[in-house]
Amino acid sequence: xxxxxxxxxxxxxxxxxxxxxxxxxxxxxxxxxxxxxxxxxxxxxxxxxxxxxxxxxxxxxxxxxxxxxxxxxxxxxxxxxxxxxxxxxxxxxxxxxxxxxxxxxxxxxxxxxxxxxxxxxxxxxxxxxxxxxxxxxxxxxxxxxxxxxxxxxxxxxxxxxxxxxxxxxxxxxxxxxxxxxxxxxxxxxxxxxxxxxxxxxxxxxxxxxxxxxxxxxxxxxxxxxxxxxxxxxxxxxxxxxxxxxxxxxxxxxxxxxxxxxxxxxxxxxxxxxxxxxxxxxxxxxxxxxxxxxxxxxxxxxxxxxxxxxxxxxxxxxxxxxxxxxxxxxxxxxxxxxxxxxxxxxxxxxxxxxxxxxxxxxxxxxxxxxxxxxxxxxxxxxxxxxxxxxxxxxxxxxxxxxxxxxxxxxxxxxxxxxxxxxxxxxxxxxxxxxxxxxxxxxxxxxxxxxxxxxxxxxxxxxxxxxxxxxxxxxxxxxxxxxxxxxxxxxxxxxxxxxxxxx
Amino acid sequence: xxxxxxxxxxxxxxxxxxxxxxxxxxxxxxxxxxxxxxxxxxxxxxxxxxxxxxxxxxxxxxxxxxxxxxxxxxxxxxxxxxxxxxxxxxxxxxxxxxxxxxxxxxxxxxxxxxxxxxxxxxxxxxxxxxxxxxxxxxxxxxxxxxxxxxxxxxxxxxxxxxxxxxxxxxxxxxxxxxxxxxxxxxxxxxxxxxxxxxxxxxxxxxxxxxxxxxxxxxxxxxxxxxxxxxxxxxxxxxxxxxxxxxxxxxxxxxxxxxxxxxxxxxxxxxxxxxxxxxxxxxxxxxxxxxxxxxxxxxxxxxxxxxxxxxxxxxxxxxxxxxxxxxxxxxxxxxxxxxxxxxxxxxxxxxxxxxxxxxxxxxxxxxxxxx
Numbered sequence: 001x002x003x004x005x006x007x008x009x010x011x012x013x014x015x016x017x018x019x020x021x022x023x024x025x026x027x028x029x030x031x032x033x034x035x036x037x038x039x040x041x042x043x044x045x046x047x048x049x050x051x052x053x054x055x056x057x058x059x060x061x062x063x064x065x066x067x068x069x070x071x072x073x074x075x076x077x078x079x080x081x082x083x084x085x086x087x088x089x090x091x092x093x094x095x096x097x098x099x100x101x102x103x104x105x106x107x108x109x110x111x112x113x114x115x116x117x118x119x120x121x122x123x124x125x126x127x128x129x130x131x132x133x134x135x136x137x138x139x140x141x142x143x144x145x146x147x148x149x150x151x152x153x154x155x156x157x158x159x160x161x162x163x164x165x166x167x168x169x170x171x172x173x174x175x176x177x178x179x180x181x182x183x184x185x186x187x188x189x190x191x192x193x194x195x196x197x198x199x200x201x202x203x204x205x206x207x208x209x210x211x212x213x214x215x216x217x218x219x220x221x222x223x224x225x226x227x228x229x230x231x232x233x234x235x236x237x238x239x240x241x242x243x244x245x246x247x248x249x250x251x252x253x254x255x256x257x258x259x260x261x262x263x264x265x266x267x268x269x270x271x272x273x274x275x276x277x278x279x280x281x282x283x284x285x286x287x288x289x290x291x292x293x294x295x296x297x298x299x300x301x302x303x304x305x306x307x308x309x310x311x312x313x314x315x316x317x318x319x320x321x322x323x324x325x326x327x328x329x330x331x332x333x334x335x336x337x338x339x340x341x342x343x344x345x346x347x348x349x350x351x352x353x354x355x356x357x358x359x360x361x362x363x364x365x366x367x368x369x370x371x372x373x374x375x376x377x378x379x380x381x382x383x384x385x386x387x388x389x390x391x392x393x394x395x396x397x398x399x400x401x402x403x404x405x406x407x408x409x410x411x412x413x414x415x416x417x418x419x420x421x422x423x424x425x426x427x428x429x430x431x432x433x434x435x436x437x438x439x440x441x442x443x444x445x446x447x448x449x450x451x452x453x454x455x456x457x458x459x460x461x462x463x464x465x466x467x468x469x470x471x472x473x474x475x476x477x478x479x480x481x482x483x484x485x486x487x488x489x490x491x492x493x494x495x496x497x498x499x500x501x
Numbered sequence: 502x503x504x505x506x507x508x509x510x511x512x513x514x515x516x517x518x519x520x521x522x523x524x525x526x527x528x529x530x531x532x533x534x535x536x537x538x539x540x541x542x543x544x545x546x547x548x549x550x551x552x553x554x555x556x557x558x559x560x561x562x563x564x565x566x567x568x569x570x571x572x573x574x575x576x577x578x579x580x581x582x583x584x585x586x587x588x589x590x591x592x593x594x595x596x597x598x599x600x601x602x603x604x605x606x607x608x609x610x611x612x613x614x615x616x617x618x619x620x621x622x623x624x625x626x627x628x629x630x631x632x633x634x635x636x637x638x639x640x641x642x643x644x645x646x647x648x649x650x651x652x653x654x655x656x657x658x659x660x661x662x663x664x665x666x667x668x669x670x671x672x673x674x675x676x677x678x679x680x681x682x683x684x685x686x687x688x689x690x691x692x693x694x695x696x697x698x699x700x701x702x703x704x705x706x707x708x709x710x711x712x713x714x715x716x717x718x719x720x721x722x723x724x725x726x727x728x729x730x731x732x733x734x735x736x737x738x739x740x741x742x743x744x745x746x747x748x749x750x751x752x753x754x755x756x757x758x759x760x761x762x763x764x765x766x767x768x769x770x771x772x773x774x775x776x777x778x779x780x781x782x783x784x785x786x787x788x789x790x791x792x793x794x795x796x797x798x799x800x801x802x803x804x805x806x807x808x809x810x811x812x813x814x815x816x817x818x819x820x821x822x823x824x825x826x827x828x829x830x831x832x833x834x835x836x837x838x839x840x841x842x843x844x845x846x847x848x849x850x851x852x853x854x855x856x857x858x859x860x861x862x863x864x865x866x867x868x869x870x871x
Contacts, residue, residue, distance in 0.1 A: 044726060045755045104761060104871075106796060106864040113867055180756060260864060261756045263726065347795045365795050489870070 009324035010151035010307075017331040018166050021339075022173075044263045049184050051274030054258050056186030058085075058275075059282060060136075060337035061143035061303075064190060064330050066389030067283070069303045071290035075223035080238060081389055082283035084245020084396075086276060092250045093272040098265030099411045099490040106260045107348060108253060108403055115410045117480045118418035124425050126352040128402050129253045131429070132395055133345035134376045135436065136252070137338055139391035141380035143303060144334045146388075150304035151327045157381045163331070164377035167338045171346065171369045180261060186336040187278065193329020194285040197322040201292055201313045213291035223294070233451040236458060241393065244457035248396030251403025253348070254340035264494045303388050306330075338373075345372040383440070393455075394436045401428035401460040405468045411490060416468065417478040424468025431460035525552045526649065533653035536661065537618065537626050542567035545650075549628070553646060555639070556609050557631040563588050563624060573610055575603060576631060584627045587615040591624070593644045595635045609633050614640050616647030620654045667835065682738075682772075683712075689742035704741050707734045715765070724871040725791060725798065725862075726758040732771050732789065739775055746784040747775065753791040757798040761871040762862050763835045769828035770802040770858045777806030777856055796864055803857040809850045818846065829858075840866050 045053075063085065070078035105111035109125040112118070141160040148159025205211075214220040227234050249255065262268040289306050297305055297312045307330065310322035346369040354364035402425050409416045409424075435456030452459070472479075480486075492498050512520075529548035532541040542560040546568040550558040557571025561584040569577050579601055587594045593616040601613050612635035618626040628647040632639060686708055693701035711734040714727070729751075736749050771789065778785020788803040818833050833846040840863055850856040 044758045104865060104869075110865040114865070117867070260759060263724075263759055343795065351796050 007152045009320050010327045013324040013328035014331050017328045021335050045261045047270040050271045052184035052187045053180045054275050055278040056183040056336050057340035061333050062389045062392035064333040065303045065306050068286040068289035068306045070389050072293040076226040080241050086279040087246050088249025089276050096250045097268040097272045101268035102265045116418045121418050121421050126348045129348045133341050136395040137341050137376035139388045140338045141377045143388040147330050150307050160380045163334045168373045189332045190329045193325050197310045198288050213294040237455050240455035240458035244397040244400045247404040248400035251399030253344040342372045397457040398432040401432040401464045405464045414483050417472045417475045419475045420468050420472025423471040424464045427467040428464030432456050534657045536657040539567045546570040555630050555632045559629040562626040583615045587627050588624050614643045616644050619651045686738045722761045722871045723764045725760045728767050748786045750788045754793045756793040760798045761869050766832050774802050774804035778804035798862045800860040805855045808852045808854045814848045
C-alpha cells in the first residue's frame with residue numbers, strides 16, 4: 001500500500017472531512033437558522049433539497065467503493081446492485097411514499113402502531129429496526145477501516161474507531177440529527193468526489209487511444225454478461241438480489257425517517273422522483289471506475305481500488321490529489337450514512353426501550369446513541385471483512401423480508417391483522433437471518449444450498465407475504481376497527497376535502 | 502393432586518361465584534362507558550343476561566328497544582310499552598302475565614321486571630328482565646343491576662362532559678383572542694390608511710387570514726407550520742402597532758414543520774410573551790425557536806419581560822392560582838391529555854429574568870394527526 005509522503009494528501013483529506021462534519025454538526029444549526037426574518041416557518045423543505053439529503057444519507061460506502069470493486073472483479077452482473085438500489089425508490093414511489101407520509105408516522109414502528117393499533121407489533125418492528133440498522137452499520141465501519149489502511153497504511157481498526165468516534169461525538173453533541181442541509185451537502189460532496197476524478201481519468205483514457213475495457217484481460221464475455229456464473233444458480237442469485245434490493249429500500253430505517261420532513265404526500269412523491277434522478281446520476285460513475293480499472297488496475301480486486309485508481313491512471317501529484325479527493329468522498333460516505341443510521345437506531349432504542357424505564361429524554365437518547373454505535377463498531381473490528389456491498393445486500397434482504405410485506409400489505413390491504421403481521425415479520429426475519437448467519441460464516445462452498453442460503457430474498461420475501469396474508473385471513477376478527485378511516489387518510493390526495501378524522 | 506391444588510388456588514365456591522359475577526360485570530362495563538346507544542346496548546346486553554341468568558334481558562331507552570338477548574323474542578314488541586309505563590311510574594315495576602301475555606301455549610314468560618336507568622336524576626332508559634316467576638330476590642337483583650348500569654352510564658356522562666369542557670375551553674381560547682386584539686389591530690391598521698395605504702391593505706389581509714384560522718371550527722389538531730403561520734401574522738399585526746418597540750427572532754427548523762400539534766397551543770404563549778415583554782421595560786424582544794430533537798420537536802417561546810415567581814407559575818399550572826397569563830394552564834392540560842404527562846409545559850422564569858416557556862411534542866403519537 002502507500003506510506004510516508006504519499007499518504008499525506010489522503011490523511012489531510014480524511015482529517016478535513018472529519019473536522020468539517022463535526023464543525024457543521026456543532027455550529028451549523030446556529031449559522032443556518034438565525035434570522036429575524038418573518039415567514040421562515042412557511043418555508044418547508046423543498047423536494048429537491050430533501051431528495052439531496054436522502055441521497056446523502058443513502059449513498060453509503062457500498063455505493064461509493066463496493067460497487068466499483070465488485071464490478072471490476074465480477075463484471076456486469078454486479079451492476080444489479082446499483083440498479084436495485086435505485087429501482088428500490090421506484091417501488092417506494094409507486095407503493096409507499098405518499099401513503100406513508102399521510103399516515104403521519106415518523107418511524108417504521110410508528111406506522112405499525114398506527115395501522116394495527118398493537119404495541120406488540122410495534123415492539124417487533126423496533127427490534128427489526130435495530131437489527132437492520134446494525135447489519136447496515138457493520139460494513140460501514142469495516143469499509144472505513146479498509147479505506148484507512150489503503151489511504152494511510154494504518155491498521156484497519158483505526159478507521160472503524162475514527163468513524164465511530166466522529167459519529168458518536170456528532171450524535172451526542174446534538175448535531176447531524178436530521179439537518180437536511182448538511183445531508184444534502186454530503187450528496188453533492190460524494191458526487192463531486194467521484195465525478196471530477198472520473199472526468200480527468202476519462203480524458204487520460206481518451207488520450208491513450210481509448211482501449212476497450214472488455215478486451216483488457218480475463219474472460220471478456222463473462223465479464224460483460226449481466227448474470228451470475230453457474231447457469232441456474234447464477235440466475236437464481238441474480239433474481240434474488242433483484243428482489244432484495246428492489247423491495248428492501250422501503251424498509252431502511254434512516255430512509256423512512258427522512259420522508260417525514262415532506263409537508264404532504266404529494267411532496268413525498270416529488271422527493272422520491274428527484275431521488276431517482278440523483279441516484280441514477282451517481283450510479284453512472286462506479287461502472288466507469290470499474291471499466292477504467294480493468295484497463296489500468298487489473299489485478300487489484302478489493303473495495304479500495306477506487307481510491308488507488310487515480311494514482312494508477314495519472315501518476316504524480318495530480319493523481320495524488322485526485323486520490324485524496326476520492327478518499328475524502330469515501331469518508332463523507334461513511335460518516336453521513338453511519339450518522340443517519342445511528343440516529344435512527346438510537347431513536348428507536350431510546351423511545352421503545354429506555355422510555356419504558358422512565359429514563360428522561362436527553363439521557364435516554366445519549367445512552368441509546370452509545371449502544372447504537374458501539375455494538376456494530378465492535379463487531380466490525382472483531383469480525384472478518386467480507387465485502388461492503390455484499391454485507392449491505394444482506395441488510396436489504398432482511399428489510400425486504402420483513403418491512404416490505406408489512407408496508408405493502410398495511411397500505412394496500414384492509415385485511416391485515418396484528419397477529420398476521422407478527423407471524424409474517426417473524427417468518428421473514430427467521431428466514432433472512434438464517435441467510436445472514438450463513439453468509440457471515442461463509443465457507444467457500446458452492447452448489448444450490450449455498451446459493452439459496454446466501455441470497456435468501458427470492459424465497460424469504462414471498463414466504464413472508466404468504467404468512468402475513470394467510471395468518472391475517474385466519475384471524476379475520478382481529479382486523480382493527482379503524483382500518484376504514486385509516487385507509488381514507490392514507491389514500492385520499494391532500495387536495496380532496498374530506499373528513500380524515 | 503392437580504385438581505386439589507387448582508381448587509385451593511381459586512378459593513371456595515362462594516369466592517368463585519363472586520369472582521365470576523365481578524368478571525361478567527367487568528365485561529359489560531367498557532361498552533356501557535360509551536353511553537347508552539344501540540351499539541353499546543347490543544354489546545353489553547349479552548353480559549347482563551349472563552349476570553342475571555333469566556330467559557331474556559332487554560335494554561331500552563325511554564321509548565324504544567335498543568337490544569334484546571335471550572329466547573322468546575316475539576315479546577320484543579312489548580318492550581316499548583313496558584318502558585313507557587316504567588318511565589311514568591318512576592321506579593322498578595313488575596308486569597304480570599295479564600300485561601305481557603302472548604297467547605302462545607308454551608311461552609316461558611310470565612313476568613317482566615322493568616327497572617329504570619337513571620343518570621343525574623333523569624330516567625334515560627330501562628332494563629327489562631323477562632322471567633317465568635318474579636321472586637322478590639330476582640326483583641331486587643334486577644334493581645341492583647339496573648343501578649350498577651346507571652352508575653356506568655353516569656361515568657360515561659362524566660367522560661363526555663370532560664371532553665365537552667375541553668372543547669369549550671378551546672372555544673373560549675378562540676374567543677379570548679378577539680376583543681382587545683381585534684380592537685387594537687384595527688386601530689393600528691386605521692392609522693396607516695392615509696399614510697401608507699398599501700401597508701394598510703396588506704395588514705387587513707393578514708388580519709383576515711389570522712381571524713379565519715383562529716375561529717376555524719374543525720379539527721383538534723393542526724400542523725406546526727399552520728400554527729406558526731398564524732403566530733407570524735399575529736406578530737406582524739402587533740408590530741404594526743408597536744413598531745420598533747417589539748423585536749422578534751424566529752428560528753424554526755424546517756424539519757419539524759409537519760409535526761401535528763394541538764390547535765392554538767403556541768398562539769396563547771406568544772400573546773403572553775408580547776404582553777410581558779412590552780409591559781415593563783417598554784421594548785420587548787421575543788424569541789421563538791422550534792428544534793428537531795430526534796423523535797420529538799421542541800418549541801420555545803421566550804420574552805425579556807419582568808419574569809414571574811416560579812412558585813406562582815407552578816401553582817397556576819396546578820390550577821390553584823390565577824396568573825396574568827392567558828391560557829397557560831389550558832395549553833398545559835391539552836398537551837398532557839393528548840401526549841401524556843411527560844409532555845407538559847415547562848416554564849423557566851424568575852423575577853427580573855424574563856420568561857421562557859418550553860413545549861415538547863412527539864413527532865408521532867397514535868391518533869394525533871393534523
